[in-house]
Amino acid sequence: MHGRIAAALAVVVALLMAVVSASVVVLLETRQSQREVVRDYYEGLRSSQNYFIAMLDSETAIRGYALTHDPSALDPLNDSGQPWAHPISSSLADVLPDTAALPAMRDAEEAAEAWYADWAEPTIRSIDDGAELTTDDFNDGRKLFDSFRTEYNEYINTLRPEREAAAHHLAEVTNLGFAIGVLSAIICLVAGLVLWRLMRRWVSNPATHLAGEARIVADGELDHKVIGQGPPEFVQLGDDVELMRQRLVAEIDQADQARREVIRARAVLEEQTQELQRSNRELEQFAYVASHDLQEPLRKVASFCQMLQRRYGGQLDDRADQYIHFAVDGAKRMQQLINDLLEFSRVGRISTPASDIDLSECLGAALLNLETAREESGAEVDADDLPVVRGEAPLLTQLFQNLVGNAIKFRAGAAPRIRITSRREGDFWEFSCSDNGIGIEPEYADRVFLIFQRLHPKEAYGGTGIGLAMCKKIVEYHGGRIWVDAVPEQVGSKSGEGDEQNGPGTTIRWTLPVTAEHLRLPEAEPAVEVAR
Secondary structure: OHHHHHHHHHHHHHHHHHHHHHHHHHHHHHHHHHHHHHHHHHHHHHHHHHHHHHHHHHHHHHHHHHHHOOHHHHHHHHHOOOHHHOOOHHHHHHHOOOOOOHHHHHHHHHHHHHHHHHHHHHHHHHHHOOOOOOHHHHHHHHHHHHHHHHHHHHHHHHHHHHHHHHHHHHHHHHHHHHHHHHHHHHHHHHHHHHHHHHHHHHHHHHHHHHHHHHHHHHOOOOOOOOOOOOOHHHHHHHHHHHHHHHHHHHHHHHHHHHHHHHHHHHHHHHHHHHHHHHHHHHHHHHHHHHHHHHHHHHHHHHHHHHHHHHHHOOOOOHHHHHHHHHHHHHHHHHHHHHHHHHHHHHOOOOOOOOEEEEHHHHHHHHHHHOHHHHHHHOOEEEEOOOOEEEEOHHHHHHHHHHHHHHHHHOOOOOOOEEEEEEEEEOOEEEEEEEOOOOOOOHHHOOHHHOOOOOOOOOOOOOOOOOHHHHHHHHHHHOOOOEEEOOOOOOOOOOOOOOHHHOOOOOEEEEEEEOOHHHOOOOOOOOOOOOOO
16 A cells, blocks of 8 residues: 555656646746846837937937027937937847847947037037028938938837747747646646545545444444455554454453452452451450450459468468469459450450540650559650640550550669650651660560560569550551561660660650541441440
């Protein structure tokens, strides 16, 4: 198709170039002929006629002066510009260098000079001297002027036919230019019609057919086979479209199969989700009920063990007192463990409406709850101005209480020094709680957030191992994350004394969303009422 179009365009371009070339040649010839007729010959005729009229005015003036002896009769002679003294043949040679009339004009100028020198000038002097002219004098002047007139007429009779021939040539060239213009228009029209028919046959009709085939497939008839028509390029394009249709049908079939599998998987997932929700509700109810049921016999065990310790303490042997002490301590630890487990299970399940919470107030409440531990350990807590976030005040207070409480509990030899900071990082607030305590080994950085995970024996540090796990659950419930900083900040005493007793320290960092849109609150589950 490209070769056909190129050949057709080459033919059209060749015809147009030939027509344009002929038009340029004719146009240049027309301009040349028009310049000769309108400017050159006109200028030759005009200047020569002005020369002849000036000579007539001069001859008439001298005759009038000869008859009247009135000096005013010579005014036309003076106004004529004395043409015999100013020949025009040189200017005519510039305008019409190839004219055959130029020698006749030179002869006429010579006759004019002879008329003035031989008759006009002597006649004026004679009349000025008072002489009277005879008939012979007038006849001599007439003969000289007739000689000038004869030469001038020969010039005119030669120049006018030349001008008429140039005008005829101009008319012929103009007609030829008009004919070429009409021929150009016909050629352009015919070439345009031929190109239109060829483009319609080679491009438009095959493209329309292929578009119709594609439209049928686009309207939903995916089984319709696309066939290209016309030049080989459109046939190839039709084959490509057909191949694309086949691939599209195959992909649609795969997509339908995948969609059906997704629907089946979604149904299974929804069923499993419902089963999981039911299991979670049963598990939560079991935790509440089991915890309540455990509390009552455990209180009895602890109560009677304490009664045995008070009544029979010192009356039995040392081993019996030790056993009673172990029983009381185990019962208390079991009660604490059950209470912590209940608190952990309530996070995110029994919630209060979210609101704007000033974290500085939450920290103040947490420090107030830890007042006794702070006084006993001599702990110092330094905190930045904390921001306002969206969340639940009791949980955020519990978060600060657990972090500060751990910093006090796991202290080194020096008094605890705790530093709490905050800064904004994009759409989140990033907080840190740093201390000068015993620190956390890097390999245990993730393990400390697991429930019931302890890194030290209970004899060294008390607790149930739920504190940091609860912090993680509170932070994630509010849409953030929590981690142990690999490089803890160094926090020492304000006075600088006792720094040698500081531990490596620990830095816990966590984030909370800046805006309410980041808060991911789960649907509240119905609380299980437990009788106390």
